[in-house]
Amino acid sequence: MKIACRIQQSRHGVYYYRHQFSALGIRKERRISLQTKNPVIAKEKSLLISAMMIANKTGGRMHDNERDILKKIELLNQKELEEAFRNLEIVITPPNGGNISIKADPNNPADIQAMLQASKDFWASEIGQSMKLNMVQSEHAVSGSPSLPNENSSLTTRTAIAETQVVAGIPLPDLIEKFATRKKDTLAPKTLYEYRNHQQLFSDWIAARKNSPHFPIKQITRQDVSDFIDELLQKGLSNQTVQLKYLSPITGLFELAKNSGLWDAEATFPTYGHKLFTKATAKKVKEKNSWKPFTAEDLRTVFNPSTYLSQQNPTDFWLPLLGLYTGGRIGELCQLLIHDIKQIDDVWAISITDEDECQRLKTPAAKRTIPIHPNLIKMGFLDFVEDMKAFSGMLFPYLTPNRFGNFSETPSERFGKYLDVLGISDPKKVFHSFRSTSNNTLKQNGIPEETRCQFIGHEHETTNSKVYSSEHSVAYLLEHVAPKLSFELAFSELIYPRENILKSTKQKLALKEKHLKNKSAKEQRNQNSK
Template sequence: MNLWLSPHGIWYYRKVTTLPCGRRKEIKKSLHTRDKLTARSKVAQLLACVRSRPKPNQLPADVNAAPHEQSVAQPMTPAAKPCAPLLSVLSDRYLKEKALSWALKELSNQKNYIGCFIKALGDRPAADYGKADVVKFKEDLLNSGKSPTTINKYLQKLSLLFSWLANHQDGVINHFAGLKLQRAKEVNSRSGYTAEERRKFIGWAKQQEPHRRWIALLGLFTGARANEICQLYADDVQHVDGIWCLNIRSGRPDQKLKTANSARLVPLHRHFLQSGFIEFVKGRAGGRLFPELPHRQDGYSHLWGQWFSRHRPVAKDFHSLRHTVGTALKDHGVPLQYAAAILGHTNGAISYDRYGGDVSLEKLKEVIEAALSSFTDAG
């Protein structure tokens, strides 16, 4: 019956004919099924449909025949079922929707994850990807030498995509659910800083040029992301209700946040304020806080990240400071909604989930003062 099984386990109808010129012409049509009996049935229906179409020599000889006679000679054929859109098309719609709330870098990363998946398994209708396909993709990632953290990013982001597809397309199942790697806790470049590493970090930061010093110490005392700090303007350091804080926002065209939930006010710890930060801010009034850093498509933190990687005092990356603050909040029993308000939103590495509602700035100040009390004088 001209059945052909693709490497991905999907049955196709395949027919090869030879043209008068001697060239071969191949016709291939996906039957959208992994079951051979179902595929046979679909081929039979397809061939029956083709045979039922009138051929030129079946048309009435008398062109003046009555309309009802013509209708008898030309049987009706069922309308062809529209083809399901390919994953590449659907993912474009998905990314267009997410562009309303995601930062450019997040969109770029997601596009790369989807592109890798399509390259590995082929561009098909979303419902055609089965559990075996997804498990094979995971196995390929495991064999690629990528770290468990990177593999989990692929699986998590693609799970988000297929959850969205399941809500927008018939027959789509999110086979990525439950495939995340379960890792034993380990000390790595993204674990938090120990007390000794914090002391070493602060001593190192004090020896740097002013803009580098303050970027480093803001990371330690706020847990803010690198780009959230690097894109600050002087007027983003605000005195609200008697409390000095960072207004992390996307108030200007060159300011971007990872998600809409990242906008927040973060009180500054008294140890940090005693080290002369406000004087530094006043000296840069009317402009960016760190104009030494140029703007790129993905924000202001690229040059800082490169420099920090070369000169960091301990074998931990800058994002580890965020984990350090998160761990300190957790160890001090800080309620979930307060920790989330300080950090911006979900952070799986410290097991804080999404939060709702506003938290008073005064309460956040109390929480930060208590939880970060062991972070010695930054001055």
């Protein structure tokens, strides 16, 4: 019996088994979801379904439901499958059209040999191995003794059993889930999201390479990783990107496997030692790719009262000034709460912290308390803080976090557009350039590195600073560091535009409330429809 089947992929990536047949002279078609987006698994399941149809001489009418059909494929033995493959025709139809056919002519020995080879390949695959192992276990359960292949058993049968035993172990997809669970409280949401994407890419690549969607991590070799690296480089990724963005997350899986007893404690990880990116290279690239500080001319352009005061948003007005006088990252400043602005020993200070559940810091060194620069107070910053107490606990109450809990996405985009309008188009000059500007200004004005690191929130990895000395007090920083952040600009003209800022804040809070109501109503409708 010759049966033609098609494997078709939907626009969502799921593969379907399509079979056409005649019933009472009417041409009909049966579609069965293969419940996978993996082409290897889709092909294996389609071969099994077709073989079952042939072996059972159903003619392809198949009135069973999908679950029963997929369950029946496990009941076929190897002899039935090999016989079925002799008369099998497979046509694969990708989403963009075009057909790929695999046919066998029973009168052509070469075709028969090719299909038998396909059968052998199938039994070496994940599904074939699993089926054979289930058969052996079933026979063992009935007889009470191991059922090993005898001399008349085919080589593929013996190989399938042996290979099933060899590849035992936790598969990559399971380890990726375990990694996400372990790291959810230690990695930033965005970092965890990127790690998962790159780990999944490697897992999919291994699945295709090994013809197995559940290949165990302990069987991955250095050669596998090397070939993966080569493919990424051929796609145009840089050595730095491959090592830092791809190999680091994958190494994390091996480290987790080792800590969980799933990797030999003495064995070297296959991701180590590829030397894509040495320390010397890293230093050169860091210097080349680091954000540039603003020049004196840039600062005069940015803080020109005629253009700067035309901005209406609270973040547009205060964030650049805070960035310049604190060296803070934009994410740190956007998530500030009202109670982070406080007096310590009669000194007004800003506490940059992650104590609230909505706050996150890049590194432990980012947690710091620094004095509010006198120029900020003269511009009316404390008045702004007092005004914001009427709305909520946040300093910028209308901001909402993105999917990673970051409040700075929109303010960062707005500042980038502001620079474009001003004609500052250097891609190395962004909001983070305020941080570079502050650090460089302090350095040029004689502030020691250790003190700069405390003020800016950088790591200072020396035993003396970490173990044998305490941090400077806020009063010391106000007296000895803040005055060194001196810029020849017309800041006296940049007075808090209270009326405009309050009006803008109320409008944006109204829009935020409307958006949240619409979102809540939509979620409720979705819940009711289930």
